[in-house]
Amino acid sequence: xxxxxxxxxxxxxxxxxxxxxxxxxxxxxxxxxxxxxxxxxxxxxxxxxxxxxxxxxxxxxxxxxxxxxxxxxxxxxxxxxxxxxxxxxxxxxxxxxxxxxxxxxxxxxxxxxxxxxxxxxxxxxxxxx
Amino acid sequence: xxxxxxxxxxxxxxxxxxxxxxxxxxxxxxxxxxxxxxxxxxxxxxxxxxxxxxxxxxxxxxxxxxxxxxxxxxxxxxxxxxxxxxxxxxxxxxxxxxxxxxxxxxxxxxxxxxxxxxxxxxxxxxxxxxxxxxxxxxxxxxxxxxxxxxxxxxxxxxxxxxxxxxxxxxxxxxxxxxxxxxxxxxxxxxxxxxxxxxxxxxxxxxxxxxxxxxxxxxxxxxxxxxxxxxxxxxxxxxxxxxxxxxxxxxxxxxxxxxxxxxxxxxxxxxxxxxxxxxxxxxxxxxxxxxxxxxxxxxxxxxxxxxxxxxxxxxxxxxxxxxxxxxxxxxxxxxxxxxxxxxxxxxxxxxxxxxxxxxxxxxxxxxxxxxxxxxxxxxxxxxxxxxxxxxxxxxxxxxxxxxxxxxxxxxxxxxxxxxxxxxxxxxxxxxxxxxxxxxxxxxxxxxxxxxxxxxxxxxxxxxxxxxxxxxxxxxxxxxxxxxxxxxxxxxxxxxxxxxxxxxxxxxxxxxxxxxxxxxxxxxxxxxxxxxxxxxxxxxxxxxxxxxxxxxxxxxxxxxxxxxxxxxxxxxxxxxxxxxxxxxxxxxxxxxxxxxxxxxxxxxxxxxxxxxxxxxxxxxxxxxxxxxxxxxxxxxxxxxxxxxxxxxxxxxxxxxxxxxxxxx
Numbered sequence: 001x002x003x004x005x006x007x008x009x010x011x012x013x014x015x016x017x018x019x020x021x022x023x024x025x026x027x028x029x030x031x032x033x034x035x036x037x038x039x040x041x042x043x044x045x046x047x048x049x050x051x052x053x054x055x056x057x058x059x060x061x062x063x064x065x066x067x068x069x070x071x072x073x074x075x076x077x078x079x080x081x082x083x084x085x086x087x088x089x090x091x092x093x094x095x096x097x098x099x100x101x102x103x104x105x106x107x108x109x110x111x112x113x114x115x116x117x118x119x120x121x122x123x124x125x126x127x128x129x
Numbered sequence: 130x131x132x133x134x135x136x137x138x139x140x141x142x143x144x145x146x147x148x149x150x151x152x153x154x155x156x157x158x159x160x161x162x163x164x165x166x167x168x169x170x171x172x173x174x175x176x177x178x179x180x181x182x183x184x185x186x187x188x189x190x191x192x193x194x195x196x197x198x199x200x201x202x203x204x205x206x207x208x209x210x211x212x213x214x215x216x217x218x219x220x221x222x223x224x225x226x227x228x229x230x231x232x233x234x235x236x237x238x239x240x241x242x243x244x245x246x247x248x249x250x251x252x253x254x255x256x257x258x259x260x261x262x263x264x265x266x267x268x269x270x271x272x273x274x275x276x277x278x279x280x281x282x283x284x285x286x287x288x289x290x291x292x293x294x295x296x297x298x299x300x301x302x303x304x305x306x307x308x309x310x311x312x313x314x315x316x317x318x319x320x321x322x323x324x325x326x327x328x329x330x331x332x333x334x335x336x337x338x339x340x341x342x343x344x345x346x347x348x349x350x351x352x353x354x355x356x357x358x359x360x361x362x363x364x365x366x367x368x369x370x371x372x373x374x375x376x377x378x379x380x381x382x383x384x385x386x387x388x389x390x391x392x393x394x395x396x397x398x399x400x401x402x403x404x405x406x407x408x409x410x411x412x413x414x415x416x417x418x419x420x421x422x423x424x425x426x427x428x429x430x431x432x433x434x435x436x437x438x439x440x441x442x443x444x445x446x447x448x449x450x451x452x453x454x455x456x457x458x459x460x461x462x463x464x465x466x467x468x469x470x471x472x473x474x475x476x477x478x479x480x481x482x483x484x485x486x487x488x489x490x491x492x493x494x495x496x497x498x499x500x501x502x503x504x505x506x507x508x509x510x511x512x513x514x515x516x517x518x519x520x521x522x523x524x525x526x527x528x529x530x531x532x533x534x535x536x537x538x539x540x541x542x543x544x545x546x547x548x549x550x551x552x553x554x555x556x557x558x559x560x561x562x563x564x565x566x567x568x569x570x571x572x573x574x575x576x577x578x579x580x581x582x583x584x585x586x587x588x589x590x591x592x593x594x595x596x597x598x599x600x601x602x603x604x605x606x607x608x609x610x611x612x613x614x615x616x617x618x619x620x621x622x623x624x625x626x627x628x629x630x631x632x633x634x635x636x637x638x639x640x641x642x643x644x645x646x647x648x649x650x651x652x653x654x655x656x657x658x659x660x661x662x663x664x665x666x667x668x669x670x671x672x673x674x675x676x677x678x679x680x681x682x683x684x685x686x687x688x689x690x691x692x693x694x695x696x697x698x699x700x701x702x703x704x705x706x707x708x709x710x711x712x713x714x715x716x717x718x719x720x721x722x723x724x725x726x727x728x729x730x731x732x733x734x735x736x737x738x739x740x741x742x743x744x745x746x747x748x749x750x751x752x753x754x755x756x757x758x759x760x761x762x763x764x765x766x767x768x769x770x771x772x773x774x775x776x777x778x779x780x781x782x783x784x785x786x787x788x789x790x791x
Contacts, residue, residue, distance in 0.1 A: 119367075120340075120366050120367040120368065120369045120371070121366075121367040121368025121369040121398075121686075122369075122398065123369075123397075123398040123399065123401050123403070123689045123690075124398065124399045124400060124401065125401055125402075125403045125404075125689075125690065126400045126401055126402050126403075126648065126649030126653070127649075128406060128412070128413035128649065128653070128654070128659075129412070129413070
């Protein structure tokens, strides 16, 4: 990613200003399996510790895994490495697929084959044979 | 003529009117559940309470209180408001609050009136009463917990439908409405209780959970299931007619409709002809319009005069019959026939084929003679009028096989020869009506004998037709001397069929048959070329009912597939055949019809002149056979309808569909 893109776009990783702020005040806490890096530093207006994430790739909040989501929003204070290990029945998290090729298509959508269920106004044609 | 004051407004009502009617005359709305104009007064819902002076110092049920001179009625007082709120609270005690899953939602009297006259909140904490569902047959779905015991359905079944099968059992809070032994209601008018029910206790079974009233497009239409010409409202969503409900027309159907009228509409999306077919090597193959027209043009080459013929079927509307008649006329042919059921009657003047006493006029008869007619199946709404006449003291005599007509009948025999030996009670009666059915007209000389009997009795004479399109085609003169047999004897080389499905076409084996219709039925299987037409909901059309009453319908939905309005098919075909018809749009066509046939120019009954002397009579004999053998399956639309098939199987052939008790 070029420096110009860093200045003029906001949808991939940190913006120029956030990067500067992070370098000055942020302390790296850890990173998740997707490569997103988590920081903390200072306090917010309520006096709570400030926590933030810099995405590796698209700035899509659904790409934060649930354990880091808990830390990021102050639900837990410990980092996910100190949490008990994941249960065997827990499925891996999945980011929002809307807009991607894997997005859900209802039966009947052209991308899903276009075979829709019978609806109002459909008729059964007569065939002589 | 009592004069009274309603909220300070002076009104004068006819003697015998009720306070509720007086309030309506003054323009005041009175909420009600049990009161219905066409049923007897029950007075058990108490919603119509008003304050009346002079009288006891308490609100009174206005529906059951006769209006009297000098009464002062208040519908806007604090006492009336409080009384209504209290009654509504009582009604809602045991009414479930399941409007979101109730089919009546959006067209529910209780919903509307609780909004307008209720308290707006509930003070009731106890458990609600629950009632088990009752089985009422293939048309009526029941959710009896919602019932508020207005007994409209009970009164309708007894008074109008004439089947004492719906009733109430137990008392007080435990009262339940049910059919006798939970059998299906055997009336062909049972669908009307769905409209009458002010709540969602009785709803339409075929229409259950199909649509909400506000998402439907409402189109005024005319029903073609029988010759009565019931005025209907066609409710459609998208491209499908979901239901057909009666419109009020006091002269025709009052506010009733038969079950066939209501529920045959699901046949409109089944078994449809949606593209042209041409018979190649003995097999029907789908074709384009152009190929089909070329096939007809080849068959029409060198054919002129009466070698071309046309038959108009039971459902054909005036426009298409006129277009076909004009096309045949261009070939110099007058070989056309509308009486495709083989009946023969005088077609010299409109009065000879119309139902002259008029449907509403039947009510005022003192004696009625039915000759070869089963009105319960051929025209259920004429049958209700005969019931009304009986309530006023009329006597009914009938010639034909004995059937249950829902009222007492004196049967004179199965042979039409019984016309020669009528009982004194009939010959000495005044205000007599003779109703001749198609069962009499299919007997040689039967029509003449019935009409001569009517003339001898000084009676009104009416022909009870069975097909919606018949009278319109007769008014157009779409007949041939000698009827269907004469057309067959002329052995046409090219024959046009406008939806002819009830006729045995084997007599026309030598003809090249062009079928214009909607459903793959008898006519389509016999045809050489099939052109997809429009069903009655799919075209703006004109029909004349059995009285000769001209009624126009609008288009609710478009024809399926490649289907077109029938007259436009004939217009397009005429251009290919080189005999272009002289009209390009519906307006021009209707102007032409009005010019040639003034009786069809305007809606309503055009005067037809008095019936002249009976044609011929004498002794005729022959056992009468009624034209309809299965009420629910009389036309291709009904035969394609799963609801009508189930009605036929369950109500007429005794198959059991009742769900097992849960």
